[in-house]
Amino acid sequence: MKTYAVSGAASGIGAATAGLLREQGHRVIGIDRTPAEGVEVTADLSTPGGRAEAVTGVRALTDRLHGLVPAAGIAGHTGVDSELVVSVNFFGAQALVAGLRPELAAGAAEGGAGVVFLASNSITGMPGWNAPVAQACLRDDEALARAEAGKVDSVMVYPSTKAALAWWARREGVKPEWAGAGIRLNSVAPGATETPMVEEMRADPVFGPAVDSYPTAIGRTCRPEEVAAAICFLLSEPAASIVGAVLFVDGGTDAMLHPIAPEGWEVGPIEA
Numbered sequence: 001m002k003t004y005a006v007s008g009a010a011s012g013i014g015a016a017t018a019g020l021l022r023e024q025g026h027r028v029i030g031i032d033r034t035p036a037e038g039v040e041v042t043a044d045l046s047t048p049g050g051r052a053e054a055v056t057g058v059r060a061l062t063d064r065l066h067g068l069v070p071a072a073g074i075a076g077h078t079g080v081d082s083e084l085v086v087s088v089n090f091f092g093a094q095a096l097v098a099g100l101r102p103e104l105a106a107g108a109a110e111g112g113a114g115v116v117f118l119a120s121n122s123i124t125g126m127p128g129w130n131a132p133v134a135q136a137c138l139r140d141d142e143a144l145a146r147a148e149a150g151k152v153d154s155v156m157v158y159p160s161t162k163a164a165l166a167w168w169a170r171r172e173g174v175k176p177e178w179a180g181a182g183i184r185l186n187s188v189a190p191g192a193t194e195t196p197m198v199e200e201m202r203a204d205p206v207f208g209p210a211v212d213s214y215p216t217a218i219g220r221t222c223r224p225e226e227v228a229a230a231i232c233f234l235l236s237e238p239a240a241s242i243v244g245a246v247l248f249v250d251g252g253t254d255a256m257l258h259p260i261a262p263e264g265w266e267v268g269p270i271e272a
Contacts (some may be wrong), residue, residue: 003062003107004235005029007045007054007096008072010036012195013118016224017069017231024232029061031096032072045072045092046084055099064106067114067235070096075197076158077204083146085154089161090137090145093117094168097185101177108182114235117169117187120162121250124262125191125214129159137164138171162189170244179243186234186242191250193222217252 004021008014009030018028018038030039031054041057044050058065070093076085097104097115107113122129130152136145137160149157166187172178173185192198192211198221202208212221230249233239248254254262 001025001027002066003027003029003064004067004069005031005058005065005096005100006069006071007031007093008070009039010034012071012197013190013193013224013227013231014069014071016228017071020225020228020232021067021235026066027062029058031058045096046087048095051092051095051099054096058100059103063103064110065100065103065113066107066110067116068097068100068104069116069118069231069235070094071118073118073161073197075201076154076156077201078155080154082149082152082154082157085157086133086137086145086149086161087142089158090164090168091142093165094137094140101183104183105181112182112184112237112240114184114186114239115169116231116234117165117185118162119166119187119189119246120159121189121191121248121254122159123163123166123189124254124264125257126156126159127264129156129163131160133157133160134164134167137161138167166246170246173244184234184240184243186239186245186247188227188230188234189246189248189250189254190227191216191222191248191253193224193227195224214253215256216250217256220251222249222251 006018009018010032021028031041032039033044043054073089104113132148169185201211227249
């Protein structure tokens, strides 16, 4: 039995991932902003204080983690605060991973540890998303990222945060303190998946029709348990050589839109 932590564990892909890990015989520490079955740590990842509470809460329950899935996130749609999207989706996830690195290192000493971020196929499927937000995220400047996000609709900020997560995992994941310490960072990029988040998007009067307009080779949207299966594989020992990957789990949408290679997530140089 291994020990994993999953944020956003109360619903959607987070709940499906936590459930699958438990079915496999592992212990899962669920993290969410509201109490629910399977949630052991309640914290709001949109604020520095809430992120610290999440790290402290997990640390109080275990001294080692064999994997972490920061799945908590919010969609960008009409009426959603663009700045909140940045704080939850990128800085909430990144702070949780960075804060729990000592526990992941302890787990890695027992045979390896993994982190799987939730990116999105919107990073290649939604042209025109806001590059300055992603650049500020990768500079670890939350104030600037929020300021840039406040200039545009949240629907164009959502892919920015997801691209930044995938890039952060690639940039940081190859360093001595991560891969060098036996902690593998990877990402999955789901397409439209039947979760409460997607139902919220469908209800949006402006952007709702777009949810089901993207083509898929399998002729349907994805199911949470399918994305969870990909996440659990990336966490597993057979994936020990996979570092910095971005695995599209979208029914073939990205491949249909970009047959040669994914496009659309170039943002220019990122200053240190």
